[in-house]
Amino acid sequence: MKPEDSALVAQLCAARAGLNVDPDKTYLLESRLAPLARRENFGSIPELITALRASRDDRLAWALVEAMASSETEFFRDRQPFALFRDDVLPTLARLRGGQPIRIWSAACGTGQEAYSLAMVVEDQRALHPGMTVEIFGSDLSERALEKAQSGLYTQFEIQRGLPVRQLVQHFEKAEDNWQLSPRIRQMVRWRRVNLASELNTSGRFDVIFCRYVLSAMVEPMRQRLLENMARALAPDGFLFLGQNETVNALDEAFQPVSGRPGLYARNPDYKIAA
Amino acid sequence: MKTCLVVDDSRVIRKVARRILEDIGFEIAEAGDGVEALAWCRAMMPDAILLDWNMPVMNGIDFIRRLRQEPGGDQPRVVFCTVENDLARIREALDAGAAEYIMKPFDGDIIASKFAEAGVI
Known part of the structure; x- marks a missing residue:
């Protein structure tokens, strides 16, 4: 070129x-x-x-x-954030929200593996939290990625990267040479095209946002806007997951790192977003 | 150093798997079928076993069932690595005591991911 x-x-x-x-x-x-x-x-x-x-x-x-x-992604990428979500965040929110829906956003979800990983965790934990209701949203900039996400159809190579075989057996069906998530898991996620760099009107709608490996892919001036969007979108007691080596430095007044939980941030309830 | 027994009747597959697993930090032993693998295990139980399904003499599923009856045979974490890719086969392997399951073809990322999931690295 x-x-x-x-x-x-x-x-x-x-x-x-x-x-x-x-x-x-x-x-x-x-x-x-x-x-x-x-x-x-x-x-x-x-x-x-x-x-x-x-x-x-x-x-x-x-x-x-x-x-x-478009970027590479995989089921249960880095594993640890999903264990944190399962063991800490989900039980906390199930207790706080009671029967009110817990709303989870997988931002920049690519071809959907992160959103579906969360859906599988929720489904597997459902018996522990009777009455819990969860809504999962996946968004990406790419329509093509979202089309694939919506199909829930993955190649043999894709389902072998990060996905434990017991999850495969439990939640997938064979579709000729590929593998498709069960209708039950597919129906748990809704998809929408979102440009994270634009002004978002999502005030306080989400309890958990997974926004991993997005900040590190952005130009410096855009990082603050992205974090402002995340702060605006999160409930005052919501949680933000970032990728390894990503920080909230560009807007550290809006988030507090959760002690001993790398990559997990709690929304600062006192932080006020400028109108 | 942890040990891994690579059981496959293809010398090429054993060589590829050996290179990947040595890079992850395993000491490798090799066997070409289930009988040879059982002999290895009776001499010294490995920490992990990468196991093909279709092999002459004794296949992978018969091997793991026999292994689990041996003294100390419940210890090794067994990861199947096979062209068999039906759900029924995968369930059969899990029921027999496999910790993870790789469908060929594989690469280093898949082996590392599955061994981590099996709790052996």
Whole structure:
């Protein structure tokens, strides 16, 4: 790729989604953009970029940003956050909320493995918390990722990364060469396209947000806005999960790290968001 | 150092698995079928066993059932690694005492993930 083409891609990703794309990583850019160029019937990536410059096609620009935003994910990624959710967060919220729904948001959920992992945990814990009701939402920037998430259909390779075999046996069915989550688990999650870099109107709606490996993928100026969005979306006594090595430094007045629980933050109930 | 017995009738698979498991930190022994594997286990129980299903002489499912009757045979964490990918087969393996189950083809990430899940790393 020409440096000016890579720079344009990086600029579009930062402006539209707050994504930090290194224009020097041409291999990464090309591996993400080549399938898009093929889908859009361009002969090559340079042709795609030329068309984008010439037409200012909004749909195409978003397709490019979505292609760059897609990232690898897996069931029960890092394992520990899901154990924390199961052993600490869910019992606490089940007690506090009583029969009121516990609302969980898997932000930037990609192809859905995180949201479904949470759904499986909830389903497996249901007997311990009689009367508990849970609503799970998965959001991503990419429509294509959400389509796959909604199908609940995964390859043999995908179901072997992070998913314990007992969960596979309990919650999946074989679908020819692939594996599909049971209707019961699929029905527990609702999906929606959300751009985390935009202003979100989700005031206090969620009790738990999993927003992992998003901050670290964003340009510096966007991190504060993302955390403001998370603070706004969380209930005053809600919890935020971040990825390993991610911190709330860009907005540390809004969240308190939960002692001895790396990656888990409690919303500071006194933090007031500017209107 | 933890020990892992790799049981597979394919020398190529054993070699690939050995390289991956040595990188994770296991000391490796190899067996080409269930009978050979039982002999290994009677001499020294490994911490983990990576076990193929379809093998000559004694297959993987017969091996694990025999293993579990041996003195100390309840100790090794057994991870199946096989082309068998039906739910019924997976349930059969779990019922026989397998801790985890890998469907071939596999890579280093899958082995590491499954061994972590099996509680052996």
